């Protein structure tokens with residue numbers, strides 16, 4: 648096992664997925680297939696299934712199975728890696744970040760893909776700032792059974808950059824790896840704007856589909872739900888602007904237009920988690936919008952109300 652890491656663009660990289668759920672599992676399959684040395688961090692029945700049967704990705708393109716270089720819950724046996732693809736649910740960030748420490752060398756880059764706008768800052772509370780990047784995922788994937796990741800829809804793009812959005816060799820190398828693996832990692836000039844652009848959409852989508860137990864189709868066709876969604880989106884846009892984020896002038900129209908690109912039966916992961924009695928990421932979405940509104944000195948009553956009605960279900964059943 649290699650113990651030091653050097654990124655050379657276009658060559659094989661040593662990549663860990665912390666952890667190997669919808670996001671990490673999808674990328675682990677793609678990057679393993681492309682010849683990278685992928686270490687999948689997982690636990691419980693999911694880890695056992697990956698060890699026994701490999702990691703499976705089911706999508707509209709068919710089924711792909713890979714046997715990762717190493718599948719483990721022991722990050723202290725991994726050694727240093729070039730990249731950590733960081734995808735856990737919001738409440739698990741701190742524990743998972745601490746578990747990353749033994750895999751981090753001077754040049755390792757940790758790329759978070761959590762929903763919300765605070766993951767990168769939270770990581771810097773635990774990991775050295777020079778090792779932390781920032782990122783946003785546009786994909787729809789889930790662990791459908793232990794060892795199996797299922798992708799719904801065909802869109803998949805992963806936008807990431809250094810925290811200050813400046814170009815770097817390690818980010819370029821990862822972008823090349825993901826693009827060559829058949830996924831998509833477009834360049835960005837402003838990762839904070841990208842994060843907030845998704846957050847503006849997601850605050851409406853997550854809050855409304857979960858609180859109203861409804862689908863995207865319902866938001867598109869029931870005027871009262873459309874109005875609620877648009878008010879959440881408008882509030883989050885104002886919060887971002889008040890905090891200095893350079894959101895596009897027509898972001899609200901773009902967000903509404905993007906609702907057409909989702910299948911009508913679609914819902915945010917928050918609504919699906921609610922239905923299954925799983926913990927909700929609301930502290931990092933509607934809750935974050937309300938919290939950041941206070942910081943920005945503006946009112947966000949719709950996000951606050953969406954957060955409040957979901958709070959009793961926050962810890963799942």
Ligand SMILES: NC(=O)C1=CN([C@@H]2O[C@H](COP(=O)(O)OP(=O)(O)OC[C@H]3O[C@@H](n4cnc5c(N)ncnc54)[C@H](OP(=O)(O)O)[C@@H]3O)[C@@H](O)[C@H]2O)C=CC1
Nearest residue numbers: 666668669670689734735739743760761762784786787788
């Ligand atoms: N999946 C998607 O399509 C998208 C997801 N996102 C965001 O990305 C983030 C990750 O989502 P997703 O990948 O779907 O989440 P998942 O719940 O599918 O995967 C997270 C995995 O991490 C495991 N895990 C958490 N902490 C640890 C740990 N310390 N050690 C080992 N394993 C650990 C969990 O295990 P266990 O179940 O045992 O807790 C679970 O298997 C979320 O913020 C989500 O909102 C954003 C865009 C799209």
Ligand SMILES: CC(C)(CO)C(=O)C(=O)O
Nearest residue numbers: 784785786787914915916
């Ligand atoms: C809306 C979607 C699928 C977009 O990537 C998402 O992020 C989620 O539901 O968690």
